[in-house]
Amino acid sequence: MSTLKNDIFLQALAGKTLRRPPVWMMRQAGRYLPDFMKLKEKYDFFTRCQTPELASEITVMPIDQIGTDAAILFSDILVVPQAMGVDVQMKPDLGPWLPNPIRTQTDVDKVETPNVNDRLHYVMEAIVQTLERLDSRVPLIGFAGAPWTIFCYMIQGQGSKTFDKAKAFCFTEPESAHQLLQKITDTTIAYLRAKHKAGVHAVQLFDSWGGVLSPDDYTAFSWNYSKQIIDVLGDEMPVILFAKGCWYALHDMAQSKVKALGIDWTCTARNARYLTGGQMTLQGNFDPARLLSPIPEIEKQTREMIEQFGTTNYIANLGHGILPNIPVDHAKAFVDAVKSYEPRRY
Amino acid sequence: MSTLKNDIFLQALAGKTLRRPPVWMMRQAGRYLPDFMKLKEKYDFFTRCQTPELASEITVMPIDQIGTDAAILFSDILVVPQAMGVDVQMKPDLGPWLPNPIRTQTDVDKVETPNVNDRLHYVMEAIVQTLERLDSRVPLIGFAGAPWTIFCYMIQGQGSKTFDKAKAFCFTEPESAHQLLQKITDTTIAYLRAKHKAGVHAVQLFDSWGGVLSPDDYTAFSWNYSKQIIDVLGDEMPVILFAKGCWYALHDMAQSKVKALGIDWTCTARNARYLTGGQMTLQGNFDPARLLSPIPEIEKQTREMIEQFGTTNYIANLGHGILPNIPVDHAKAFVDAVKSYEPRRY
Numbered sequence: 001m002s003t004l005k006n007d008i009f010l011q012a013l014a015g016k017t018l019r020r021p022p023v024w025m026m027r028q029a030g031r032y033l034p035d036f037m038k039l040k041e042k043y044d045f046f047t048r049c050q051t052p053e054l055a056s057e058i059t060v061m062p063i064d065q066i067g068t069d070a071a072i073l074f075s076d077i078l079v080v081p082q083a084m085g086v087d088v089q090m091k092p093d094l095g096p097w098l099p100n101p102i103r104t105q106t107d108v109d110k111v112e113t114p115n116v117n118d119r120l121h122y123v124m125e126a127i128v129q130t131l132e133r134l135d136s137r138v139p140l141i142g143f144a145g146a147p148w149t150i151f152c153y154m155i156q157g158q159g160s161k162t163f164d165k166a167k168a169f170c171f172t173e174p175e176s177a178h179q180l181l182q183k184i185t186d187t188t189i190a191y192l193r194a195k196h197k198a199g200v201h202a203v204q205l206f207d208s209w210g211g212v213l214s215p216d217d218y219t220a221f222s223w224n225y226s227k228q229i230i231d232v233l234g235d236e237m238p239v240i241l242f243a244k245g246c247w248y249a250l251h252d253m254a255q256s257k258v259k260a261l262g263i264d265w266t267c268t269a270r271n272a273r274y275l276t277g278g279q280m281t282l283q284g285n286f287d288p289a290r291l292l293s294p295i296p297e298i299e300k301q302t303r304e305m306i307e308q309f310g311t312t313n314y315i316a317n318l319g320h321g322i323l324p325n326i327p328v329d330h331a332k333a334f335v336d337a338v339k340s341y342e343p344r345r346y
Numbered sequence: 347m348s349t350l351k352n353d354i355f356l357q358a359l360a361g362k363t364l365r366r367p368p369v370w371m372m373r374q375a376g377r378y379l380p381d382f383m384k385l386k387e388k389y390d391f392f393t394r395c396q397t398p399e400l401a402s403e404i405t406v407m408p409i410d411q412i413g414t415d416a417a418i419l420f421s422d423i424l425v426v427p428q429a430m431g432v433d434v435q436m437k438p439d440l441g442p443w444l445p446n447p448i449r450t451q452t453d454v455d456k457v458e459t460p461n462v463n464d465r466l467h468y469v470m471e472a473i474v475q476t477l478e479r480l481d482s483r484v485p486l487i488g489f490a491g492a493p494w495t496i497f498c499y500m501i502q503g504q505g506s507k508t509f510d511k512a513k514a515f516c517f518t519e520p521e522s523a524h525q526l527l528q529k530i531t532d533t534t535i536a537y538l539r540a541k542h543k544a545g546v547h548a549v550q551l552f553d554s555w556g557g558v559l560s561p562d563d564y565t566a567f568s569w570n571y572s573k574q575i576i577d578v579l580g581d582e583m584p585v586i587l588f589a590k591g592c593w594y595a596l597h598d599m600a601q602s603k604v605k606a607l608g609i610d611w612t613c614t615a616r617n618a619r620y621l622t623g624g625q626m627t628l629q630g631n632f633d634p635a636r637l638l639s640p641i642p643e644i645e646k647q648t649r650e651m652i653e654q655f656g657t658t659n660y661i662a663n664l665g666h667g668i669l670p671n672i673p674v675d676h677a678k679a680f681v682d683a684v685k686s687y688e689p690r691r692y
Contacts, residue, residue: 161505161507162635164635164669164671167635168635168638168671171638171639171643172640211612213612213633214612214633214665217636245612247593248612248613248617265560266559266560266591266593267594287513287563289508290563292513292514292517292518293517293518294518297517323510325510325514
């Protein structure tokens with residue numbers, strides 16, 4: 001663990017005793033950064049993802065400008081279904097748009113389990129170029145969508161509050177649903193392994209839509225697949241799972257080989273520690289909208305968050321991605337408040 | 347409590363020991379009913395709400411056709427901001443649309459606290475006509491949005507996954523936010539009191555968007571106002587609160603004068619009983635999308651839900667509104683499974 005100049009993030013994943021927690025922000029290489037917006041005006045979404053020079057340039061922006069303790073590769077969870085032969089577009093106002101969503105067994109049969117080194121070569125190249133740009137300053141995180149969340153988009157064809165079509169497919173065609181989930185799982189395992197081989201120091205699974213399921217259905221259609229990934233990869237690399245809204249599954253998830261669990265802002269530190277057994281590394285959970293507060297309030301609430309989670313077994317982060325309308329100095333105030341944290345002395 | 351022919355719903359609210367729980371469904375008078383769709387084609391949304399003959403006809407449809415144990419007045423939570431002088435429209439594909447959302451203290455100052463008997467007279471008339479049509483078959487429930495949820499629409503101006511503008515207003519202009527929340531609260535107390543005087547047997551508060559807040563912010567911006575309503579009205583009539591996604595606040599809510607708490611499908615019966623102290627009436631929590639399952643599966647899962655919640659201190663319901671694409675016979679299978687429930691004998 002390390003020729004890295006700053007490896008506090010990896011130390012937190014390993015459960016080391018720390019003076020202050022590491023900090024990064026989900027979507028930290030995103031639209032709140034003016035330099036990101038300049039590239040966004042010039043290049044469309046998938047060009048930015050698929051051009052290693054651009055992806056690596058974007059990835060290091062928050063390291064240079066905000067000073068987070070880890071970088072996360074600029075990419076998108078939907079490059080995986082794209083590599084599986086499903087047409088994925090990004091519409092300016094709508095977000096993800098899949099013109100031919102999966103709706104039948106015949107559709108499922110056509111979905112490929114690709115050679116990821118071939119189809120997603122541009123991701124591996126972006127990792128190599130990012131590591132060069134980072135020059136061992138901080139670790140690099142790779143990520144993928146959890147199989148359930150990828151499945152949601154493949155069936156629904158776009159974002160949704162309820163993902164009712166994805167759920168309907170599970171409840172009316174469970175065998176086809178499980179087949180598709182397995183294909184996504186197999187592809188994701190190969191994809192994350194390739195990313196690790198290319199040099200990422202840790203990986204994170206994003207289960208953005210697990211929270212639309214009941215606990216029993218979450219186990220059947222989401223956790224059973226995320227767990228396969230964690231079982232296979234957990235001994236090879238640190239795996240973090242962030243399952244938004246899935247407080248009810250924290251207990252089960254904590255029993256796996258996962259190295260850290262992401263927590264959203266609806267789950268207090270106390271509840272999260274209780275539900276996960278008190279001993280594992282947790283990551284979160286500042287409400288992204290709370291970064292709109294005045295800076296002194298951000299600083300105060302950030303310190304309170306650290307006091308509640310503690311400095312060991314904890315990675316400071318937001319409870320979901322940073323919002324595009326957050327002023328840069330507010331984002332920086334959050335990061336600085338973590339970095340300058342001093343434990344209270346009694 | 348009762349010249350009513352079937353008052354099992356009120357008995358459950360009063361904590362009586364029952365052989366089987368009562369059952370109704372949120373949005374039971376809605377788009378899954380073909381007769382509702384016929385009226386929807388002829389009359390626009392607010393015409394249906396504001397014409398007592400139509401509202402009462404729609405309200406009794408599920409009693410005649412599905413056989414639920416309670417009726418809930420056909421209306422909308424947004425009649426309250428409309429009565430407060432805020433323009434509210436309903437757009438076919440988008441849902442609620444408020445062309446002039448509240449964004450400043452000046453906007454807040456202009457919001458009225460109206461005479462509800464005057465502005466919302468049509469609701470009271472719809473209650474009177476519904477009670478005539480019901481002819482004492484089952485009780486009638488009145489409802490309102492929780493102040494936070496009404497506030498969300500007033501600020502955001504439309505539906506949203508995150509209600510980021512509503513949250514931003516709270517975090518940047520907290521005094522203005524609290525003033526507006528108080529106006530909504532005062533209006534809602536008067537409104538529900540008028541509904542009860544017109545004849546509803548119980549009322550339900552819907553906090554559809556409480557779950558976007560952190561526990562501390564939920565207390566400050568939502569629960570503090572719902573609690574005022576419950577404190578004032580709790581001795582006058584049975585009040586039910588359904589705060590979707592607010593599992594973390596169930597413990598606090600259970601300490602109030604609320605007669606029942608609605609539970610969504612992400613919170614198991616066991617968690618809900620634990621968090622509320624085990625003694626109060628709970629209502630829920632079948633996943634609405636699970637009504638897409640084959641009928642035998644619906645029957646099996648409905649029986650399991652009752653076994654988990656018990657037959658006393660329990661009202662069977664969905665965990666959110668019924669979806670428009672649910673076949674009528676599936677909805678009826680759910681209701682029939684509750685009504686034919688027989689406790690297991692050992």
